[in-house]
Amino acid sequence: MSPTPACDIEALADDAWLLRFGDRIDPELNAAVHAMAARLRALNPSWLRDLVPAFASLGVFFDAGVDPARVHAQLLALVEACASDGLAARKEAENGVVEIPVLYGGEHGPDLESSAAELGLSPGELIRRHTAGDYTVAMIGFAPGFPYLSGLDPALALPRLATPRARVAAGSVAIGGAQTGIYPHESPGGWRLLGRTPWVLFDAAHEPPTRLHPGDRVRFVAIDADEFDRLVARQDAAS
Numbered sequence: 361m362s363p364t365p366a367c368d369i370e371a372l373a374d375d376a377w378l379l380r381f382g383d384r385i386d387p388e389l390n391a392a393v394h395a396m397a398a399r400l401r402a403l404n405p406s407w408l409r410d411l412v413p414a415f416a417s418l419g420v421f422f423d424a425g426v427d428p429a430r431v432h433a434q435l436l437a438l439v440e441a442c443a444s445d446g447l448a449a450r451k452e453a454e455n456g457v458v459e460i461p462v463l464y465g466g467e468h469g470p471d472l473e474s475s476a477a478e479l480g481l482s483p484g485e486l487i488r489r490h491t492a493g494d495y496t497v498a499m500i501g502f503a504p505g506f507p508y509l510s511g512l513d514p515a516l517a518l519p520r521l522a523t524p525r526a527r528v529a530a531g532s533v534a535i536g537g538a539q540t541g542i543y544p545h546e547s548p549g550g551w552r553l554l555g556r557t558p559w560v561l562f563d564a565a566h567e568p569p570t571r572l573h574p575g576d577r578v579r580f581v582a583i584d585a586d587e588f589d590r591l592v593a594r595q596d597a598a599s
Contacts (some may be wrong), residue, residue, distance in 0.1 A: 366381070367380065367439045369432060369435055369439070372419055375424040376421045377420070377431060378420070379417060379418040379420060379435065381416050381417060381418075383414040383416050384415075387496070387511070390496065390499075390510060391416065393418050394413060394575035396418055397575065399442065400420065401481070403519065407430075408421075408422060409422055413499055413574040414499045415498055415499055420435060423463065457578065458579070460557050460559060460574065461558065461559070461581050461583045461587065461588070462555040462580045462585070463557075463587075464487045464582055465555060466585075467552060468556035468588075469533075469553055471521075471534075471552040472486065472554050475552045486516070486554070487554075489513050489516055490516065490535075491549060491579070491580045491581060493512060493513060493540070493580070494577065495512070495574060496510050496511055497572050497574050498510040499574055500570060500572070500573070503543070503544060503562075504569070505569065505571070506561075507541055507578070508539055512538055512539055516540075517535070518535045518536075518537070518552045519537065520551055526548055527548065528546065528553065529563075530546050531543065531554060531557045531561070533552050533553070533580065534551035534553045535554060536550070544561035544562035544570075545562060557586050558591040558595065559571060559595075
């Protein structure tokens with residue numbers, strides 16, 4: 361097990377500290393972020409109000425009535441303890457792997473064929489490689505519920521579109537640079553659209569509102585049009 365990477369603690373706001381593990385997108389750093397978040401959730405100090413994981417940092421929000429120096433001291437002690445006891449730089453898979461159904465290509469994946477051609481692959485091979493990935497939700501950002509997924513095969517990295525689309529359908533599964541992700545609701549976007557999941561990833565009326573969370577492990581599962589329609593109908597009936 362690798363040791364926890366060094367971590368700096370910086371002021372983020374009057375009621376927040378930022379634990380910075382680095383300044384780059386790196387699986388080990390991101391795993392350390394989620395491991396620290398898991399440790400803090402397990403300790404559940406009375407002052408803790410929220411945790412916001414990012415690629416290489418963790419925002420720790422605390423009760424505004426608590427002395428920031430007290431929180432800083434406890435965080436520093438935790439960081440030092442994690443370094444000395446060799447806390448693994450990864451979050452344990454508490455709930456296994458989340459399998460996300462995806463209908464690839466056609467109207468739901470308008471960039472599949474052109475992306476495959478650009479990569480020198482057939483559309484089927486691109487789908488096979490994309491569904492073979494073991495992904496981790498590195499962070500939620502850009503839009504409520506949008507999961508940035510690390511773990512994309514480097515051979516599948518694709519530049520974003522030169523001109524972003526004005527409308528991307530909710531559930532669209534896409535590649536942007538060295539990452540893959542899912543648009544949680546209709547919005548503009550410039551990532552390459554490979555397919556679409558029938559799952560609803562963000563619903564403000566639900567608690568929690570997001571279906572995926574930082575640190576979750578994810579795999580994509582290819583489905584056909586009939587299965588897509590069946591899953592949409594099931595969700596509509598349940599809502």
